[in-house]
Amino acid sequence: MQIATWNVNSIKMRAEQVLGWLSDTQTTALLMQETKTLDEAFPREAFEAAGYRVFTCGQKTYNGVALAVRAEAVDAVEDIVCNIPGYPDAQKRLIAATLQLRDGRRLRVASAYFPNGQEVGADKYLYKLEWIAALTLWVRRELAREPLFVLGGDFNIAPSDADLWNPAEWRGKILASAPERSAWAGLLAAGLEDSWAQGLHAPETYSWWDYRMSAFEKNHGMRIDHLLASHAVIKDMDDVWIDARPRALEKPSDHAPVVMRISWPL
């Protein structure tokens, strides 16, 4: 079984690349962010024709999250929620669903698009911290009833200076500020583990590169997309990596997929 998260930066622009990548990698469940599309305009038929079920929580122009799940891997998909329960928000940044897997396991997955925050101290920054606090409370509740849980997405947080190509310039700034890193630690304290900590990774491995100034070619990137999971998932994880290949295509998303392989035979 393979689970991936990918900020696609407009699903209408990227559907062909995403479907090609799913076909190449045989990914079981893909968590998408920044679909930037109303649910009725999501290219659902193309995903279904490729053998995936799709669940969307979208809006016009901005934000938007979605799940694509291989139909043959699940008996049912249940308890779908759009946005954080109890946290009303016009911005669509979370979708979760429980996958009743063909092997009998129940796995809850959540795709999250964390607010960017714009600048430390800005209104959008306060919203970011408030949103993460609400998410953390929700994660605690979910973990109490769903032992197999994965939270993946574009966190818009670089957990350590090693996750920035130029940490000196980002010290204390948005994506790297102490309150954001403390919020990250709070998510782990709620009962999640960072899948990345399980693997051996080359230094300067990133998940996002600016479109400008040939940042990808120079590997001027950041690692801000993550897969967290409960221990019951992490203990069965074989590998985790970032697939930078799609970033080198024509008209790419500025983010690359983060992928985890779990030993369950699906």
Place this chain on the structure above:
DNA sequence: ATGGCGTACACCGTACGA
């Protein structure tokens, strides 16, 4: 200090992003 690039909506430029 700005823009550098890309996307969306719909203006023929603005908002937003990380």
